[in-house]
Amino acid sequence: MIFGLTGASGLLGTAVARVLQETGHKVLAVRHKNPLPPTCIPVQVSLWDEEGLTEAWKEVTAILHLAGILTGSEEEFRRIHVEGTACIARVSRNLGVRMVMAGSATIYAQGEMVRGDESFPKAPADAYGWSKWLAEQELPPQACVLRLPSLISRAPCAMRESLCALLRSSIPLPRPENGGVPIELAPVQDVAEAFLLAALNPRAQGPYNISGKESPSFVEIIEAAAAALGENPNWTSPERVAPDLLRQATQSRTLSQRRAKRELGYKPECDWREVLF
Numbered sequence: 001m002i003f004g005l006t007g008a009s010g011l012l013g014t015a016v017a018r019v020l021q022e023t024g025h026k027v028l029a030v031r032h033k034n035p036l037p038p039t040c041i042p043v044q045v046s047l048w049d050e051e052g053l054t055e056a057w058k059e060v061t062a063i064l065h066l067a068g069i070l071t072g073s074e075e076e077f078r079r080i081h082v083e084g085t086a087c088i089a090r091v092s093r094n095l096g097v098r099m100v101m102a103g104s105a106t107i108y109a110q111g112e113m114v115r116g117d118e119s120f121p122k123a124p125a126d127a128y129g130w131s132k133w134l135a136e137q138e139l140p141p142q143a144c145v146l147r148l149p150s151l152i153s154r155a156p157c158a159m160r161e162s163l164c165a166l167l168r169s170s171i172p173l174p175r176p177e178n179g180g181v182p183i184e185l186a187p188v189q190d191v192a193e194a195f196l197l198a199a200l201n202p203r204a205q206g207p208y209n210i211s212g213k214e215s216p217s218f219v220e221i222i223e224a225a226a227a228a229l230g231e232n233p234n235w236t237s238p239e240r241v242a243p244d245l246l247r248q249a250t251q252s253r254t255l256s257q258r259r260a261k262r263e264l265g266y267k268p269e270c271d272w273r274e275v276l277f
Contacts, residue, residue: 002026003199004057004097006047006088007066009034011153012102015192016064023196028057030067047084053091062098062199063088070128070158077131085135093140100198103145103207105184105255107133117256118147118207136207144198146210148191149184149255152276159185160276163225172236173222173245180218180249184211187270197264204264209255213268218249221276228277 003020007013008029014037020027021039029040030053036042045052047067057063065088069080085101092099106129109121124130136145150159166173174180194210216224226233238246260266 001061001200002028002059004043004053004060004063004091005029005040005066006064006084007068007102008032008036008040010066010068011151011155011157012148012188012191013037013066014155015153015188016066016195019189019192019196028060047080048087050087050090050094053087054094057091057095057097060095060097062100063092063095064195064199065099065101066195068102068132074127074131077127078134081131081135082138086138089138089140089143092143098199098202099140099143100195101135101139101143101145102195103136103147104129104132105147105149105209105211105253107136107147108253112252113254114252115254115256116209118209118259142205144204145207146191146194146198146260147207147255148186149211150186151188151191152185152212152272153188154275155188157188157276160225163221164229167222167226167229167231167233170234171245172241173233174238174241174249175219175233175235176238176250178217179220181252182215182254183218183221183248184215184253184255185221185272185276186211187268187272187275189275190268190270194260194264194266197266201264208260208264208266209257210260210266211255211257211268212270212272214272215254216272224273224277 009032017037027040043056109123
């Protein structure tokens with residue numbers, strides 16, 4: 001099969017391109033300022049060029065839309081996530097092919113969420129989350145969106161960088177008696193497999209929560225990171241911790257993956273410790 005791919009030079013895109021190549025598929029990737037994986041055939045067309053993409057991807061079987069940014073202004077988020085997705089969705093309609101998009105679990109309402117499924121209330125807390133939610137509204141009815149928590153990888157990733165900064169700054173960290181709430185982590189290899197499953201399943205449509213096979217506790221993650229970095233966590237009592245950090249440690253934000261496992265056959269296998277450290 002032939003796949004159209006956006007975001008191929010990113011953390012997730014690189015993993016998806018590798019999985020596609022290893023399973024015998026051909027990848028036509030939108031050219032980015034960063035180098036594309038060697039397994040991709042570059043497409044010299046802008047993310048917002050509907051006519052150019054329709055022509056360049058005229059032989060593709062499905063489109064995997066992974067392009068996105070984690071930081072930026074509201075305008076940048078809208079331009080890339082909302083307007084970019086709208087263009088890719090039109091190309092998908094023009095070609096009559098499936099589209100699978102990388103979504104985000106940040107679209108879910110703040111507060112306690114225990115194994116929340118895809119119907120959990122939507123109320124993003126920031127511009128990034130809102131742009132990802134608005135991007136979903138641009139998708140054709142038959143498209144899939146995989147809603148993802150924090151991605152982790154053996155390659156440099158935002159989660160590892162955040163943990164390094166947290167430990168090396170000696171910021172006071174809460175140590176709840178029960179170890180803290182479970183934290184959702186999504187190994188990119190598992191997520192890449194999920195994209196392949198969604199793209200190959202003609203009956204799959206709508207949103208799917210995708211995460212890892214385990215949800216380690218806040219304390220487990222901090223201790224594993226500290227051991228790997230040779231640092232000593234600055235544990236302290238919860239009342240002395242910054243509110244945002246305390247919320248991360250004590251407020252559950254877990255996802256139900258029941259739908260993805262049932263309809264896509266998704267089976268995450270990666271060990272988060274081996275992936276992250």
